[in-house]
Amino acid sequence: MKIDGACHCGYITIEGEGDPAKTTICHCSDCQTGTGSAFRVSVPVAGATFRISGQPTIYLKTTAESGHPRAQAFCPRCGSPIYSTSPGEGQQASYMVRVGILRQRKDFVPRRQIWFRSAQPWVTEIAPIQKNEKQG
Ligand SMILES: [Zn+2]
């Protein structure tokens, strides 16, 4: 489906085609650190359909586990994570776009969880926790 989105401050905008069936949660420790949260939710977007406006900052990280470098793109103004992809010049084959920046994020329900061995032990237990509709 067609997707579009923006970072928190609006400097970076993206659009492309994303398949909700490929929505993935990553529990790896790099994603925990890179989001400042417990896990990351992403969906692959084919490079041929991916468009971006604004100039993201690229952070190159080689994960200890896989040995593969990944280019992590985020907004230089507000810090929102935008995508990760293979390092290199020009358009890449695929972009793992961060679901939280998408206007259609409600349609991207995760279908699989990877690196679950490093998941925070409480992630499967949040349903019973007290819920306030607002800050409370
Ligand atoms: Zn921003």
Ligand SMILES: [Zn+2]
């Ligand atoms: Zn990860």
